[in-house]
Amino acid sequence: MRKKLTLLTAGFATAALALTGCGGSTAISTAPAGSGDTETGSSLFEVASDVTLEGSPTFDKMKEADKVIIGVKEDQPGLGFLDAGTGERSGFDIEIARWIAASLGFSADKIDYKAIPSANRESAIVNGDVDYYVGTYSITDKRKDQVGFAGPYFVTGQGLLVEADNSDIKSEDDLAGKTVCSATGSTPIQNIKDNFPDTKTTEFDTYSQCVDALKDGQVDAVTTDQAILIGYAAQDPDALKVVGEPFSTEKYGVGIAKDDTALREFINTMFTDGGETWTKIYDATLGESGTKVDQPEVEAY
Incomplete structure (x- = not known):
């Protein structure tokens, strides 16, 4: 691609x-x-x-x-x-x-x-x-x-979804001290654990549960493949946005x-x-x- x-x-x-x-x-x-x-x-x-x-x-x-x-x-x-x-x-x-x-x-x-x-x-x-x-x-x-x-x-490739008014997270370089959510057993959550040791993680069975947690303020970002995240942002553009460039290949x-x-x-x-x-x-x-x-x-x- x-x-x-x-x-x-x-x-x-x-x-x-x-x-x-x-x-x-x-x-x-x-x-x-x-x-x-x-x-x-x-x-x-x-x-x-x-x-x-x-x-x-x-x-x-x-x-x-x-x-x-x-x-x-x-x-x-x-x-x-x-x-x-x-x-x-x-x-x-x-x-x-x-x-x-x-x-x-x-x-x-x-x-x-x-x-x-x-x-x-x-x-x-x-x-x-x-x-x-x-x-x-x-x-x-x-x-x-x-x-x-x-x-x-x-x-x-792996991307990041944040709240629309979030100005702190612009890319994966801004994840230190933040809490990131993804699906249990997914490659994106393992990538965060392996390569971003200063980032906290939360896991759910589905990405939609992570999106709900993001909207509720329980996590700072959701990570998975950017194609998936854009779909969520498109459903609720007033509340959510995708930031940064893909930082993996899936x-x-x-x-x-x-x-x-x-x-x-x-x-x-x-x-x-x-x-x-x-x-x-x-x-x-x-x-x-x-x-x-x-x-x-x-x-x-």
């Missing part, structure tokens, strides 16, 4: 859209099953038919169950968001997850979503609670000890069972060959901010 995400603006709020896609004779509603949303929208991807994937126990499990269970986030506007009022899911990660399902032959009504806190992602994959996970999941060597990754499908991957090489290669091939679809998904979600970014190359291993 060669264009910094700091260019994202308040227009990001419009990214929380309920999209509908269709392909061939098979329509894909990106609203959750049972939502009643049958409007026809952008054609994002088709549901594949007669899919075979030899050597993938995860795919075999999906086929036997006639459904796919996807681990997601649901409190990240523009990325993975669940509208409590309508029951509709939206965001870039959600569409990536649906694209994978469609490529494997599963339509929207064959998808079950599970919201998994950051700290529980590895265990959810290892225990088979989800078939794969798509939710701002940074690829790290430590995590590769337990799970596998396809991708990356997106690259961002590569989002699709979390899968560690030894499921066949599924990893399938998804990586889908990303590599599906540049046009990736761009459509980006433009319909994060791209609503007006920014353009490059799809990253996958890292096969």
